[in-house]
Amino acid sequence: MTIGHSTPSPAKSRIANSMGKARILMEALPYIKAFRGKTVVIKHGGSTMDDPELQSSFAGDVTLLAMVGIRPVIVHGGGPQISQEMKRAGIVPEFVDGLRVTGPETVAVVQRVLAGDINPKLVGMLNAHGSAAVGLTGLDGGMLSAQTLVPKLGLVGEVTRVDTTLLDDLLEAAMVPVIAPLAAGPGGETLNLNADTAAAALAIALNAQKLIYLTDIEGVRRSEEDAATLISKMSQAELGELLARGEIGGGMRPKLESCRAALAGGVAQAHILDGRMQHALLLEIFTPEGIGTMVTP
Amino acid sequence: MTIGHSTPSPAKSRIANSMGKARILMEALPYIKAFRGKTVVIKHGGSTMDDPELQSSFAGDVTLLAMVGIRPVIVHGGGPQISQEMKRAGIVPEFVDGLRVTGPETVAVVQRVLAGDINPKLVGMLNAHGSAAVGLTGLDGGMLSAQTLVPKLGLVGEVTRVDTTLLDDLLEAAMVPVIAPLAAGPGGETLNLNADTAAAALAIALNAQKLIYLTDIEGVRRSEEDAATLISKMSQAELGELLARGEIGGGMRPKLESCRAALAGGVAQAHILDGRMQHALLLEIFTPEGIGTMVTP
Amino acid sequence: MTIGHSTPSPAKSRIANSMGKARILMEALPYIKAFRGKTVVIKHGGSTMDDPELQSSFAGDVTLLAMVGIRPVIVHGGGPQISQEMKRAGIVPEFVDGLRVTGPETVAVVQRVLAGDINPKLVGMLNAHGSAAVGLTGLDGGMLSAQTLVPKLGLVGEVTRVDTTLLDDLLEAAMVPVIAPLAAGPGGETLNLNADTAAAALAIALNAQKLIYLTDIEGVRRSEEDAATLISKMSQAELGELLARGEIGGGMRPKLESCRAALAGGVAQAHILDGRMQHALLLEIFTPEGIGTMVTP
């Protein structure tokens, strides 16, 4: 250290640091202004649900959304955990015309995993971060009514009616609903729903601003093998063409079909986000650098 | 009256029948008047939970209560089903000083059975009868906070705080809360609660008119072996004496301790009813012939 | 007591009796569910108003309706009592073209009997049964405006406007309005209304679920002399044909004309019930065996 030259004093660097913080907080202002009072339906699922750090980051993000006046509604799946539990329960898969038959025993396992494992775990985590989360299934308050999709497949449902009375009450009270995708069938029996389509149905019925799918992929690619073809933003029309071309497959296809349905039903923005990235939700909603793929009308 | 005089015509007997119906409905009037707008906490449990006919009778009773403006809150246990599931899961019981240690694995089983099996089943049954039931655990909306009862026993909790915000909202909206007795521990971990004491804590916090235990016994007997010593009604003082004499044991003792606590906490009436009798709830609440045992201050 | 045969033990018969009670209460459930929150306009009149037992049965029925959340509105007439009082007052009937002229003196008698005798008596009886009844005339709160029906007949009115502000307030507060069929004429003078048509006008304005005429006849008969031709249920179209055939006469004709008007004005169900039967209201509304005649669109 030579005369006349000082290393940056701690005070100065502290101020520079503070200014940086302030700048980032101010950057969030227009997003808070745009989205407060709006409902955001978030489908949370996939392999990321088993990573405690990602779970904690997710719980923090949702809590922050709720705290600034945005209305998050969480819908969760549980595919891997259900498969594991079915194996453990020794349920032998049965098929008709190549499709899995879902009998009462299977639905009981699904319900036990969704409502008995995943849902309370999510609620506990959200509340530990400061939310007032409330765990629900689509049966509660008559929220989701469904009919069997294909009779011979058994207890797999498609939504026929959404009653938002209970959700409206909870959102008005600033609580965070966490919903397991089960529905009441015509005779009151429990039906299993696809979580992606359930999320879209709820987003439409709640007149949501955003429907967000947290997945274990970076976003939608024009060409599946080429990471460089990641689509950052597309219109409803472009989504239609993409689906028509038939190149999208796997788990992404039903998600994109649900996005299309949601937009057609009045949802303003649909997103495919990479749930493996910490704070993906926060960054998407509160910073200018949107991440993943956004579809708008 | 001479020979050839006809038997009562169907019309007359139909009228007599109708008058009987009307009389019974009118008989309910003073009870509806007395209890509408009041909260009634009902602990539902025991072996009766496996009898479909009794379940249906229970669901009908609760729905009728809700329909005439009474506010039922259901708390359920699940002892037998939990034991069975633990066995199935191959969890080996561990004891310290003769008491069962409840580790995280056990709590996970408890949660899965209560929140994943029994709770949605009750909700589905109530809704099929016309209620707007909402399944909850004590974790939801921060409803039940607890601390571990005896540290070395693990994750068994005793209630330290009841937040009725969520329940108040649901009751105001004429919904029927169905609550699994789980609570959030100091660190956000799930604790298992005794359903009887959880029901009493909720009854006190909700300023309930009645706390009702649906059990698989006729009521409280002065002498346990003698059915003729069934107590139909007793005062808080008499209950105190009965407990002091130390003759009451088994599962009845904690129920009566909870009754005592509830009355001390401001609940107006505590009941031990025979859940094996169809429509026990309805008959207790809406007819002059009270059944089971009632304790009042 | 002989082998193999026991007389029913008191306990058993008591239980059988209780089960009977419970079954009847449960039978009412779907009706309570269907009608709670709905408005039911009940025209109460005729000779049955002088029978204390029938009055008490009526007051009990209305109170039970109000207690389970149905909104009863009572409209009463007072023909016989008015005739008697006019005689006592020595008013000599005057006729123009064969129709009775209703002068100011007559209206004063009508008002005195309706508002001063019958109305407070009904209110007192309802309140003694536990209702919060409020006695009104169509003048109160500007509820009923009318014009003279035929100028030369004097102060007989036909309703031109119904203002439900006052009734809406009372119903919202769970009170039971009891209305004497008087209205304010164009110059503020009191006009006498036909109670049957006033009830229909109120039912339409209140968007009532049901309009019920309690009369001193069993119901509508296809052929007036033949009790076996009692019509249990008919459609609006059938009612139109019946009236067109011109066979219905006497007091029944204006009631049925009012039913037709009410259905045309949006009321869902119109009933002619036998007010001489105790608890006719209760049985019609809460049991599957509808009584009297029901007309639906």
Place this chain on the structure above:
Amino acid sequence: MTIGHSTPSPAKSRIANSMGKARILMEALPYIKAFRGKTVVIKHGGSTMDDPELQSSFAGDVTLLAMVGIRPVIVHGGGPQISQEMKRAGIVPEFVDGLRVTGPETVAVVQRVLAGDINPKLVGMLNAHGSAAVGLTGLDGGMLSAQTLVPKLGLVGEVTRVDTTLLDDLLEAAMVPVIAPLAAGPGGETLNLNADTAAAALAIALNAQKLIYLTDIEGVRRSEEDAATLISKMSQAELGELLARGEIGGGMRPKLESCRAALAGGVAQAHILDGRMQHALLLEIFTPEGIGTMVTP
């Protein structure tokens, strides 16, 4: 018209006239400010009720009070009309220890005159002036409960409970309650009340700002024969002394006793006004020259 002198031009006199009007309206400002939102209980009665011009002036005054946001509550008597009707009905007075026995027949006459004649007439007149008046008796909505004053005198009541639910609802909706002084006895029977004491009981229960007796006398005189001893204003203490001296008799004594009770019960101002003077109410409330006698704590 001579040179140099002009008669006031019409324009000028019109302006002078207008300024006079404006001055009088402005004079009312502080009184409107002081009393809006406050309840004023007005006992209307006596011989002035038969004078159509005075009735119309009264109805106009009450309507103006209601229009500027003051909450008038009218209680009316009907002594002279009742006496006349009893005579007409040929009821022979019966006495016990020199006091009139009031049997069921007499109460029926009282009810018919109050609820059937005077009350609807007042309501009609008020509504014709633009009020939304609602005629009630103390039976309505369980407003006034009473017990018999002296058992052997029969159905004369003294107020034991005032339920203001109905009145609060009506006042909140800017309606003008007009109340006949009848009450429900312990068994639900109708009891006749003294209108002066009923007005005081209502003023206390409604936490009224003013209790006003409209009588057929100028006000309270220190010495009954000497018009020059009219008391314009006195304190509660002075009223106590005046009553203690025992010189006040006749109909004025019970009015002053009621004033004393009302002030003791929290009413801010009690007035004896001359109902024979047109617009007495208006002048008392809206102008600086208070008229009649005012008593304040």
Place this chain on the structure above:
Amino acid sequence: MTIGHSTPSPAKSRIANSMGKARILMEALPYIKAFRGKTVVIKHGGSTMDDPELQSSFAGDVTLLAMVGIRPVIVHGGGPQISQEMKRAGIVPEFVDGLRVTGPETVAVVQRVLAGDINPKLVGMLNAHGSAAVGLTGLDGGMLSAQTLVPKLGLVGEVTRVDTTLLDDLLEAAMVPVIAPLAAGPGGETLNLNADTAAAALAIALNAQKLIYLTDIEGVRRSEEDAATLISKMSQAELGELLARGEIGGGMRPKLESCRAALAGGVAQAHILDGRMQHALLLEIFTPEGIGTMVTP
């Protein structure tokens, strides 16, 4: 006048006087009934703003309106005071094509005079008379948005959007908004508005019953020089013709154009009143002798 005939006693003359007062108050009743709950936008301006007596009369009138439940909204100008202040500040007028250029310095003076002098003075005066006045500019709560009228003239705006949220809140709370005619430009800069057109824009947005211009002229004359041609009342059509004839000039023309715009925008009545006359507002609104000129659709 003969012997034995007394001069009118003071009491009699006092009563005559009182009756006169009562008559004038009663005369106001139909106007209060017609206008309570309605919004009245009053443009206050011109030379009368400097006369303390007229200011006090204005403040009293507005307060009385507010007290009886009418909703006054005051818009004020400040032309003379602004000119005077600009002179004092030594701002040299600049013209383009003969029109005054309004630069930032001028707007600062306008703002200082309107918001810093006239507005708080009016608020203080109104509050001293008993109003709850709140001083605002069109910037507050985003009430008035504007664009520059003619770009080269600088910061003179025309209203593009009115947000009544703030005004609705204040009127609901019975407060009296006092508004200086400033607006926010597209870039957030302050724009100066013509007070007459601002008042009309506010009257339309508030769905006002009346728009009143208090000016220093008697009213609108058919022929400007002839006082005898004062128009007391005209229709929207007649106003259109009058403006089309092109004879109306000076400051009256923009006022009448604003009246036309207001009526076209749904305002029910527009008035030109003589603000030099004390209590002009009161007399116009509360007495049958309307003053000035009224235009109605």
Place this chain on the structure above:
Amino acid sequence: MTIGHSTPSPAKSRIANSMGKARILMEALPYIKAFRGKTVVIKHGGSTMDDPELQSSFAGDVTLLAMVGIRPVIVHGGGPQISQEMKRAGIVPEFVDGLRVTGPETVAVVQRVLAGDINPKLVGMLNAHGSAAVGLTGLDGGMLSAQTLVPKLGLVGEVTRVDTTLLDDLLEAAMVPVIAPLAAGPGGETLNLNADTAAAALAIALNAQKLIYLTDIEGVRRSEEDAATLISKMSQAELGELLARGEIGGGMRPKLESCRAALAGGVAQAHILDGRMQHALLLEIFTPEGIGTMVTP
């Protein structure tokens, strides 16, 4: 750096950057949770009011507070601008016993600068950042009543009453009140208030969570010349001792006296912040590194 090892890809650094942003947003969570729904009174003043960049940073901070549900209330002074304007207006200072006499002419200048210059400028700036700011003086809605502090000094006031009706309404509607420190004197005349004490009076009346003084100094120093003696946090008791020692002088003394008064009046936290630092408010409220000096009870 060896072959085969890539330099960090832009994507990675972008992710690192994003994580940093997310961390800072998450850091704000506990503060938002703690302060939402709470009122924060901010005294804005001093030389920083003339720096456009600092003004913009201030406007952004306040807007962000409002957006996340905190309730900011701004009180501003205007010392330097007032002095400048008085000079310009040529007002010759007058003194009595060495203290400045504040005559009506001076108050007019104060009002013009505060209400006509500074207040609308702040409102405009806040609204341009997205707030719904409303400019007020203490006269509006009768918010601040005062009496003259020392009669011979003229129109300088001390607050005697705070009416928060208007502020409560605006805060409930999520608007941001911006208040110039003027009050109504006993006779309705405008009195000038010290902005620091006005802010404290408002903070007490509003039951504020925080009272923040934005000054042009870093914070409170134990020894005024020694920057190293900056006090970061002290208790109410320590503040008392500091003031008692008498070493604090200049403009800081009245601020600290106001802090002491505010804490005594129930305000939870009082702050002296350096308004020369950009986003001082944001950093103080939303980050763990509190800045300036905080005093707590």
